[in-house]
Amino acid sequence: MADVVLKHVRKVYPGGVDAVKEASLEIADREFVVLVGPSGCGKSTTLRMIAGLEEISAGTIAIDGRVVNDVPPKDRDIAMVFQNYALYPHMTVQENLSFGLRLRKLPQEQIDARVREAAQILGLHDLLQRTPKALSGGQRQRVALGRAIVRQPAAFLFDEPLSNLDAKLRVEMRVELNKLHQRLATTMIYVTHDQIEAMTLGDRIVIMSAGEIQQVASPLVLYDEPYNAFVAGFIGTPAMNFFEGTLENAAQGVVFVGGSGLRVNLPDEFAARLKDHAGSAVRLGLRPEHIAERTSARPWPQAASYRARVEVVESLGNEQLVYLAEGPHRFVAKVDAHAPVAAGQQIELLLNAARAHVFDAADGRNLTCRVERHLPAASEKAAPA
Amino acid sequence: MSTPSAPPYRRPPPRAWAFVVPWLLGLLVFTLYPFAASFAYSFTEYSVLRPPEPVGLANYAELSGDPIFLRALYNTLLFAALSIPVGVLIAVGLAKALHAPIRGTTFYRAAIYVPHLVPTVASAILWMWMLNPDNGLLTSVMRPFLDPLGWKAPSFMQDDRLVGLDFKNRQVIFGALPSLVLLSVWGCGQMAIVYLAKLQDVPQDLYEAARLDGAGSWDVFRHVELPQLSPVILFNVVMAIIGTFQVFAEPYIMTGGQGGPNYATYLLPMFIYDHAFDYHRMGYACAASWILFGLIALLTLIAFRIGQRRVYYAGA
Ligand SMILES: Nc1ncnc2c1ncn2[C@@H]1O[C@H](COP(=O)(O)OP(=O)(O)OP(=O)(O)O)[C@@H](O)[C@H]1O
Ligand SMILES: [Mg+2]
Numbered sequence: 112m113a114d115v116v117l118k119h120v121r122k123v124y125p126g127g128v129d130a131v132k133e134a135s136l137e138i139a140d141r142e143f144v145v146l147v148g149p150s151g152c153g154k155s156t157t158l159r160m161i162a163g164l165e166e167i168s169a170g171t172i173a174i175d176g177r178v179v180n181d182v183p184p185k186d187r188d189i190a191m192v193f194q195n196y197a198l199y200p201h202m203t204v205q206e207n208l209s210f211g212l213r214l215r216k217l218p219q220e221q222i223d224a225r226v227r228e229a230a231q232i233l234g235l236h237d238l239l240q241r242t243p244k245a246l247s248g249g250q251r252q253r254v255a256l257g258r259a260i261v262r263q264p265a266a267f268l269f270d271e272p273l274s275n276l277d278a279k280l281r282v283e284m285r286v287e288l289n290k291l292h293q294r295l296a297t298t299m300i301y302v303t304h305d306q307i308e309a310m311t312l313g314d315r316i317v318i319m320s321a322g323e324i325q326q327v328a329s330p331l332v333l334y335d336e337p338y339n340a341f342v343a344g345f346i347g348t349p350a351m352n353f354f355e356g357t358l359e360n361a362a363q364g365v366v367f368v369g370g371s372g373l374r375v376n377l378p379d380e381f382a383a384r385l386k387d388h389a390g391s392a393v394r395l396g397l398r399p400e401h402i403a404e405r406t407s408a409r410p411w412p413q414a415a416s417y418r419a420r421v422e423v424v425e426s427l428g429n430e431q432l433v434y435l436a437e438g439p440h441r442f443v444a445k446v447d448a449h450a451p452v453a454a455g456q457q458i459e460l461l462l463n464a465a466r467a468h469v470f471d472a473a474d475g476r477n478l479t480c481r482v483e484r485h486l487p488a489a490s491e492k493a494a495p496a
Numbered sequence: 497m498s499t500p501s502a503p504p505y506r507r508p509p510p511r512a513w514a515f516v517v518p519w520l521l522g523l524l525v526f527t528l529y530p531f532a533a534s535f536a537y538s539f540t541e542y543s544v545l546r547p548p549e550p551v552g553l554a555n556y557a558e559l560s561g562d563p564i565f566l567r568a569l570y571n572t573l574l575f576a577a578l579s580i581p582v583g584v585l586i587a588v589g590l591a592k593a594l595h596a597p598i599r600g601t602t603f604y605r606a607a608i609y610v611p612h613l614v615p616t617v618a619s620a621i622l623w624m625w626m627l628n629p630d631n632g633l634l635t636s637v638m639r640p641f642l643d644p645l646g647w648k649a650p651s652f653m654q655d656d657r658l659v660g661l662d663f664k665n666r667q668v669i670f671g672a673l674p675s676l677v678l679l680s681v682w683g684c685g686q687m688a689i690v691y692l693a694k695l696q697d698v699p700q701d702l703y704e705a706a707r708l709d710g711a712g713s714w715d716v717f718r719h720v721e722l723p724q725l726s727p728v729i730l731f732n733v734v735m736a737i738i739g740t741f742q743v744f745a746e747p748y749i750m751t752g753g754q755g756g757p758n759y760a761t762y763l764l765p766m767f768i769y770d771h772a773f774d775y776h777r778m779g780y781a782c783a784a785s786w787i788l789f790g791l792i793a794l795l796t797l798i799a800f801r802i803g804q805r806r807v808y809y810a811g812a
Contacts, residue, residue, distance in 0.1 A: 184704075184707050193704070197705040201723035
C-alpha cells in the first residue's frame with residue numbers, strides 16, 4: 112500500500128537521449144494508473160526509474176512518503192512484471208514464484224503459504240512443477256504476475272505485460288488484471304501503448320509524448336476534454352478529425368470558418384475564451400461519432416450542416432465508417448449502420464457543434480478544454496473502503 | 497520453436513557417389529582400418545619387424561602389473577583432475593570479468609584468445625623459457641618477493657613434487673606436473689570467449705527481475721548466469737576430457753621426450769609412443785591405447801550422466 116510521487120523527474124541517457132524531459136505525477140494509494148503514449152515517448156523509462164532500474168537524472172521519486180532516488184530496487188517494496196515475462200528458465204513455476212522470498216530469507220511455511228495463495232488466485236496449481244518452456248504465453252504471464260503477487264509489494268509496476276499475447280487472451284487477461292486490482296487493492300502503475308488497455312484498466316491515464324506528460328485524467332475526461340491536439344488525436348479510434356481554419360466574431364457568437372463552405376457556430380459557453388482568438392489560425396476537432404448523415408442523424412441541439420463527397424464506406428455491422436472529402440478537408444464520420452451512403456455520392460451531413468474542440472494551430476492547446484492539465488486522483492478511490 | 501518438416505526423401509543420382517567416395521576411402525584407410533587393426537594387435541606381440549603373434553590377453557595382463565604404465569595412468573588422471581576444473585573455473589572467471597562494462601574489452605578478449613592461436617610446439621618452448629628456474633620469467637617475477645625472506649623460487653619442470661612449501665630447503669614447491677597444468681590453463685581463453693558469448697546472450701530483463709527479487713551479485717551468478725552457462729560448461733568438460741587424455745607434445749618437448757623428472761610428467765600417450773616406436777612393442781602399445789580409449793569413453797559417459805541432471809538446456 113503506497114502512494115508514488117514524481118517531482119520534476121528527468122532522465123537523460125548516457126549519450127544524450129533526453130528520454131524523459133520533465134514528469135511530475137502524484138499516484139494515490141490503491142490507484143491504477145496507466146502510462147500511455149507512442150513508441151519511444153519515455154513510458155518505460157519513467158516506470159524503470161520508479162522501479163530503480165534506471166538512475167534518475169534530476170528530480171525526486173517518493174514511494175510511501177520516502178524518497179527512493181538512492182534506494183536499490185530490491186528495497187523499494189515494488190514488484191515488476193516484464194513484457195517478456197523474464198521467468199528464470201531453469202526453475203520450475205514453484206521455484207520461480209518463491210525465488211524472491213527465499214532470497215529474503217522468509218520462513219519456509221510462510222513462503223509455501225504465499226505461493227499457494229498466488230497459485231490459487233491465478234489458477235497455477237497444476238503447473239507448479241513445470242518449467243517455463245512447458246507453458247503457453249498466457250500461463251507464463253500468469254506466473255510472472257504470481258511472482259509479483261507473492262512479494263506482497265506496496266506497488267506493482269507493469270511494462271506492456273500483455274503485448275506478447277494474442278488478441279483474445281489479451282482481453283481475458285485485461286479482465287483478470289482488473290479483478291486482481293480490486294482484490295489486492297494495491298497501487299498499480301501500468302505501461303502500454305494500447306489505448307484500449309489504457310481506457311479499460313486505468314483509474315487515471317497519463318498520456319506521454321516526446322518525454323513529456325501531455326495530460327493526466329480519468330479515461331472519460333481524457334476522451335471528452337483533451338488538453339491539446341496530441342491527446343485529442345491519440346485517444347479514440349478512428350482518430351478525431353481536424354479541420355484547418357480561422358475564428359470569426361459574428362452576430363450569433365464565435366464562428367469557425369474552414370473554407371469550402373464549412374462554418375460552425377461554436378457554443379456560447381466558449382465565446383468569452385475564443386473572442387480574443389478571432390482571426391488567428393485554429394484547428395477544429397470533431398470526433399467521427401459527432402458527424403452524422405442528415406437523414407439518419409439523432410437530433411443534436413446545436414448542429415452545423417455540411418456537404419461532402421463520400422470516398423470510401425466501411426461497414427462494421429453495427430455502424431459505418433464513412434471517409435469523406437471536401438475541398439482541403441479529409442475526415443471520417445461514424446454513421447448509422449443503415450444510413451444511405453455510397454462511395455462517390457455527395458451527402459448532407461450534420462456536425463455536432465456542442466462537442467467540437469478548438470485547438471490553437473500554433474501550439475496545439477485546446478482552447479475549449481474545461482479541465483486542468485493534471486487532475487488529481489478521484490478522492491473516493493483514494494480513501495480506504 | 498517449430499521443427500521444420502523434412503523435405504521428402506529423393507534417391508541421390510549415381511554421380512553423387514563421386515563426391516562421397518574419396519572421403520569414405522580416407523575414413524576407411526586412415527581411421528576405421530587403424531582403429532580395427534589396433535584392437536586386433538592389442539592381442540598380439542608385434543615388433544613391426546616380424547609378423548604379429550597372437551598372445552591373447554597377455555598384453556592387458558602385463559599392463560595391469562607394469563609400474564610405469566600405472567604411473568602414467570595415475571599422472572594422466574591427476575593431470576586431468578587438475579587442469580579441467582581449474583581451466584573451467586578460470587575461464588568462467590575471465591568471462592565474468594570481461595562481461596563487466598569496462599574499457600578496452602576488445603583488447604582483453606583478443607589477449608586471452610591469442611594463446612589458443614600459438615602452435616603447440618612454440619608454446620611449449622616458450623614455457624620452457626618462462627619456467628626456467630635460473631633466469632625464467634616466472635622466477636624473475638617471484639625473486640623480489642622471495643629473496644628478502646630467504647626463500648627459493650620453484651624449480652618447475654625440474655621438480656617431481658606437486659605444490660607446497662619445502663621448509664627444510666626453504667623453497668616454494670611448484671613441480672613439473674602442476675607446470676603442465678599451468679601451460680594447459682594458459683590456453684583456456686578460447687573457452688572463456690565461448691562463455692562470454694553465452695553470458696552476453698542472457699536476456700537483460702532476467703538480470704533486472706533478479707535485482708528486483710533481491711538477488712546480490714553472487715545470487716545472480718549462481719541462479720541466472722550459471723544455469724545459462726551450464727550446457728556450454730558440460731560441452732567444454734567433455735571436450736577437455738578427450739583433449740587432456742591425449743596431451744603429448746607439450747610434456748614430450750619440455751622434458752626432451754623423457755616425461756621426467758622421475759616420471760613426474762610421463763603421461764599415457766608418451767607411454768604408448770615409447771612402446772610403439774622406441775621399444776617396438778606395437779601390440780603392447782595398442783593394448784594401452786585401448787585402455788586409454790576405454791577411460792575416455794567412461795569418463796565422457798559419466799560427464800553426460802551428471803550433465804543430464806544438472807544442465808539446463810534452453811529451447812529444445
Ligand atoms: N538504455 C538506453 N540508452 C539510451 N537511450 C535509451 C535507452 N533506453 C531508451 N532510450 C531512448 O529513450 C527514449 C524513450 O525510451 P522508452 O523505452 O522509455 O520508450 P517507450 O515509451 O517505453 O517506448 P515503447 O512503447 O517502444 O516501449 C527512446 O528514444 C529510446 O530510444
Ligand atoms: Mg517501452
